[in-house]
Amino acid sequence: MDSSASPLSHPFDNAIRLTGSNGHYQGQTTAPYANMVGPFGGVLAGVMLKAVLQHPQCQGEPVALTVNFLAPVADGDFTVDAKAVRTNRSTQHWYVELSQQGQVALTATAVFATRRETWSAPQTPYPGAPRSESVPAMPKVPGLPGFFANYDLRLVRGGIAPMPQAEARLPHCSDTLLWARDNPPRPLDFPALAALSDIFFPRLFVRRQGPALIGTVSMNIIFHADANTLARQGEQYLLGEARAHRFYNGYFDQSAELWSSDGELLVTTNQVVYYKE
Amino acid sequence: MDSSASPLSHPFDNAIRLTGSNGHYQGQTTAPYANMVGPFGGVLAGVMLKAVLQHPQCQGEPVALTVNFLAPVADGDFTVDAKAVRTNRSTQHWYVELSQQGQVALTATAVFATRRETWSAPQTPYPGAPRSESVPAMPKVPGLPGFFANYDLRLVRGGIAPMPQAEARLPHCSDTLLWARDNPPRPLDFPALAALSDIFFPRLFVRRQGPALIGTVSMNIIFHADANTLARQGEQYLLGEARAHRFYNGYFDQSAELWSSDGELLVTTNQVVYYKE
Incomplete structure (x- = not known):
C-alpha cells in the first residue's frame, strides 16, 4: 500500500493518485487517510471525481456528484472505470465504478458543465463565525x-x-x-x-x-x-x-x-x- | 403514445407503466404529464424508481435516488434498463438508464435498504402551515x-x-x-x-x-x-x-x-x- 506515494507530494495527492489511461485506472489506499474500516469516504469521493478529471474526454467542471458506497473498501489496490455516458455542447454526464477483486465497491455519477457568465446571486445567507x-x-x-x-x-x-x-x-x-x-x-x-x-x-x-x-451509503454534492x-x-x-x-x-x-x-x-x-x- | 393506458388507471400509473422483464423495460410518455419540452422530470424520476421496484431481484425500499437528466426526452417510446450492481444483506445498489433511439437520456443510481426498528428521532422542525x-x-x-x-x-x-x-x-x-x-x-x-x-x-x-x-440536470432524493x-x-x-x-x-x-x-x-x-x- 502507498508504494507510489512521493514524499514531495501532499498526502491527499498520494491518496487520490490514479495511473492508467482512457478511463481505466488503478489506485491504492494510503495509510494517512485510514478510517475505522477502509479509507475516509471523503477521499474516495475525491478519487471518483479525479477519475473523471483526468479522463482525456473530460469537458468543463463538476456541478453535481453522487457517490454510492456499496461495500467497505479494503486497504490495498483498487481499479476505477470512468465512462462519459453522454457529451452535450455544454454538459457532460459520467458514470464511474471503483472495484476491488472484480467486485464493485463504489459507484458514482457526475455532471460536468461549462459555465457562462450570466446573472448570478447568492440566496442563503453566510452563517458567519468567529475568525x-x-x-x-x-x-x-x-x-x-x-x-x-x-x-x-x-x-x-x-x-x-x-x-x-x-x-x-x-x-x-x-x-x-x-x-x-x-x-x-x-x-x-x-x-x-x-x-x-x-x-x-x-x-x-x-x-x-x-x-x-x-456508514455513509450515498452522498450527493452540488458545486x-x-x-x-x-x-x-x-x-x-x-x-x-x-x-x-x-x-x-x-x-x-x-x-x-x-x-x-x-x-x-x-x-x-x-x-x-x-x-x- | 399512451397506447397501453387504461382508462381505469390513475394517469400517474399510466405514465410510469413499464412492460418487459428482468430489468429490461419499455415505456412511453403520456400526454397528461407533458412539460414545456418532453415529460415532467418528476414523472421520469418515478419511472426510474419504478424500474427498480418491479425488478424481480428488488429487495427493501428506497433510501436514496439520484436521477441525471442527460438530454430532453421526446414524446413517444423509451426503454429502461435497471441493474442491481451489488446486493448486500440489508442494502442493494442499482444503476438505471433510460434510452431513446439507443441514446441514453437519463441515468439514475438508487440505494434500497431494509429498515429495522431502532432509536429514531425527528430533527428539523415541521414548518407548519394553515390547514x-x-x-x-x-x-x-x-x-x-x-x-x-x-x-x-x-x-x-x-x-x-x-x-x-x-x-x-x-x-x-x-x-x-x-x-x-x-x-x-x-x-x-x-x-x-x-x-x-x-x-x-x-x-x-x-x-x-x-x-x-x-432545465434540471441532476436531482437527488433521500427517503x-x-x-x-x-x-x-x-x-x-x-x-x-x-x-x-x-x-x-x-x-x-x-x-x-x-x-x-x-x-x-x-x-x-x-x-x-x-x-x-
Missing part, C-alpha cells in the same frame, strides 16, 4: 480515526465530547459549525472540495453525544463554484455548517454547506448514513 | 405546462405572478411553501413521492418573478419514510418547502422537504438546474 485564527485547533481526541490528522479543524459549535465546544449546542441538536482545511495546507481543487464535503462527524454522534456503528473561485480560496479555511433532518429506523441524513473564507458558497451536500445501536 | 382546506386551490395560470393539471397545489407562499401568494414573500427571496397531492387523489407510494419531490416551480422564477430557459408511513399518508396533502442556496453562472440549486399531513418528514431533496437568460 478562524481566534478558534483553537481541535486537540487530538482519543478514538478519532487516523485521517483526521490530515485536516485542520476549528470547531465553533457542535462537537462530540470530549472535543472542545461539544457542549456549545442546544439540547437534542445535531448542528455543527467549523472551520476546516487540509493539514498541511493545500490549494483547494475539486477533489479536495469533494473530500471536505464529508469532513463533518456523523450527525448521530453529535445528537446523542456518543458513538455508534455508522456552486468554478475553478477560479477555488483558486482565490487557495489554502485558506472553509467554513462548514452541517445538520440532520431525521433519524429513522437505521438511516439518517446529513445536510451541509461549505463556504469560502470570504463568504462565498462553494458546496451544498447531502448524505444518507446507516446506523445501528 | 390545506383553508388554502384556496391554485387557479389555472396561463403558460403553466400541462402536467400541473395532475397536481392539486395549494400555495401558502412563494408563487410566481400571476399566481396567488406570489407577493406573500420577502423581496429577493426564493422560498415556497405549499400543499400538494396528485389530482385526482391517489394513494401515496414511492414513485409518486419521487415525482412530488420535483413539483416546486423553478426557484429562479420565484426569485425573479419571471420565466427563463431552465426518510417507509411504505407503512406512505400507507398512513394515503391520499392526503403533503406539505412542501423549497429554497435555493445560490444562482451562479448558469446553474442554481433547489433544496426542499416534503412532510406528511401529520408533520412527519418524508423526503429531503436537492437538485441542480441549468438556466439561461
